[in-house]
Amino acid sequence: MPVQAHATAKYIRTSAQKAGLVMNLIRGRDVNAALATLRFARKSVAKDIEKVLRSAIANAQQKEGFGGDVERLFVNACYANQGPSQKRIRPAPMGRAFRVVKRTAHLTVQVSERPVKVAAPPVPETPETPPAPKRTRGAKPKPKAKAKTAAKTTGKKKSAARKTAAKKTGAKKKAE
Numbered sequence: 546m547p548v549q550a551h552a553t554a555k556y557i558r559t560s561a562q563k564a565g566l567v568m569n570l571i572r573g574r575d576v577n578a579a580l581a582t583l584r585f586a587r588k589s590v591a592k593d594i595e596k597v598l599r600s601a602i603a604n605a606q607q608k609e610g611f612g613g614d615v616e617r618l619f620v621n622a623c624y625a626n627q628g629p630s631q632k633r634i635r636p637a638p639m640g641r642a643f644r645v646v647k648r649t650a651h652l653t654v655q656v657s658e659r660p661v662k663v664a665a666p667p668v669p670e671t672p673e674t675p676p677a678p679k680r681t682r683g684a685k686p687k688p689k690a691k692a693k694t695a696a697k698t699t700g701k702k703k704s705a706a707r708k709t710a711a712k713k714t715g716a717k718k719k720a721e
Contacts, residue, residue: 548612549621550605551655554597556628559590561650564625567591568652576602576618576656594623594652601654612658621657625650 557564567588571579576598583595598620605611605618628649635643 546610547658547660548605548608548610549655549657550601550608551622551653552597552600552604553651553653554593554600555651556649557590557593557652558647559593559650560648561625561627563588564590564594564650564652567594568623568625571598571620572623574620576615576620579620594654597652597654598623598656601656605656605658617659617661618656619659620654622655623653625652627651 567583567586567590570582570586571594574582579598580595583591583598602615602618606613606615628651630649631647633645633647635645637643
């Protein structure tokens with residue numbers, strides 16, 4: 546069973562939406578690629594997420610059953626939940642006050658160990674078995690092409706050509 550570990554940082558002074566944009570960049574990536582991405586991300590919350598990711602990696606290394614290879618770890622899940630908001634007042638003209646909401650977020654990063662791929666030994670093919678015939682799903686026989694009777698005409702002549710073609714085909718059907 547692969548090792549899983551997580552780390553959480555609470556009350557980080559950023560909005561959950563802004564942190565979620567950076568979290569989307571690293572979700573599902575190897576931890577080394579995720580660290581490199583966070584290192585060069587141009588958002589200030591990337592430094593906080595990098596700290597949480599490093600803590601999650603350290604937590605995974607301390608778990609029992611960890612293989613010891615950090616290269617096999619990847620970011621399994623990461624999300625930013627909204628924390629409590631601080632309400633502040635800003636003075637406004639004419640004795641009024643505007644409310645300022647200072648948001649916080651709880652950042653969580655979960656890392657997992659990729660399972661080792663065990664290759665099955667190749668199955669030897671016996672020469673006696675003939676190759677299987679190719680099967681096509683839903684293949685239907687093509688219908689026979691109908692003869693084109695409409696002549697290349699333009700304008701009013703076109704409708705007259707259609708009428709005569711219809712009379713000819715109707716006469717053939719009655720004869721049969």
